Amino acid sequence: xxxxxxxxxxxxxxxxxxxxxxxxxxxxxxxxxxHLDYGVQQHPxxxxxxxxxxxxxxxxxxxxxxxxxxxxxxxxxxxxxxxNQMKFSDQGQVSIRLSRAQLDGRPVGLAKPGDLGVTGAxxxxxxxxxxxxxxxxxxxxxxxGKALVLSLEIVPQVPLSxxxxxxxxxxxxxxRIDVNGS
Numbered sequence: 001x002x003x004x005x006x007x008x009x010x011x012x013x014x015x016x017x018x019x020x021x022x023x024x025x026x027x028x029x030x031x032x033x034x035h036l037d038y039g040v041q042q043h044p045x046x047x048x049x050x051x052x053x054x055x056x057x058x059x060x061x062x063x064x065x066x067x068x069x070x071x072x073x074x075x076x077x078x079x080x081x082x083x084n085q086m087k088f089s090d091q092g093q094v095s096i097r098l099s100r101a102q103l104d105g106r107p108v109g110l111a112k113p114g115d116l117g118v119t120g121a122x123x124x125x126x127x128x129x130x131x132x133x134x135x136x137x138x139x140x141x142x143x144x145g146k147a148l149v150l151s152l153e154i155v156p157q158v159p160l161s162x163x164x165x166x167x168x169x170x171x172x173x174x175x176r177i178d179v180n181g182s
Contacts, residue, residue, distance in 0.1 A: 027067040027181040029075075036061075036154060053092070053157040063098075063177070065148040071181025072135065072142045073103070074113075078176040079130035086130055088156045088173035096175070097153040099125040101136055103145035108136040110150070116142065130175065148179075 036059050065073055077096070080087035086094040101108050101124075109122020113133055122137030136143045156173070 026069075027065060027071065027073065027179045029063065029065045029177060029179040031064075031152075031177075032062040033059075052160050054160055056156045056158070058153055058155045061152045061154060063148075063150050063152055065179040067146050067179075067181035069181070070144050070146055072144050073148050074180045074182075075134045075148075076178045076180065077128055077130045077132050077134070078178065079174055081130055084129060086173055086175055089158060092156060092158040092173075094157070094173055094175075095153075095155045096128045097125055097155075098128055098134060099151050099153065101148065101150040103136045103138075103143050103148050105147075108138050108143050110134055111137045113142070116140065 063075075065075065067073060075098075077086075082088070082091070082093045086096060088094045098110055101110050109124060110126040111122040111134070112126075113135055116135070116137065122140075126134065128134055136145070136148055
């Protein structure tokens, strides 16, 4: 059984923001790895029940978002959802955690825009799922800069029942991350 998790990046083109005089900053995003391959997986020994999930090894990816101009950078996650997490195969899911954020070389917190002011300076580590928008935070406000670097921890889970097949089965999921600077 092959377990694959594919992560794609997308470049966000400049966009008009409210006023004809204000253009969004041109930004791009790169990942240290755009494809995670878990290889052949077998039903875990000792797992007798068909209920429950098998958690695969955690993988870490470095994300670099860079904007041409000093900007308030936003990351938007896109993909299918299952049980409030990224969908993986038919019934599995992937937990995503963002951490160790630095903006222009200085440590910053992370927050969802609706949490600004509630979490103070943001948090060092933040769980995220498709549909979430994430911003770097300093002093309780969205921080501005040109280069955002952070870690993405990816942890897929597959139902044990999906691992009891005699036939090889490919499990995969896709996540797209957009970056926007304004």
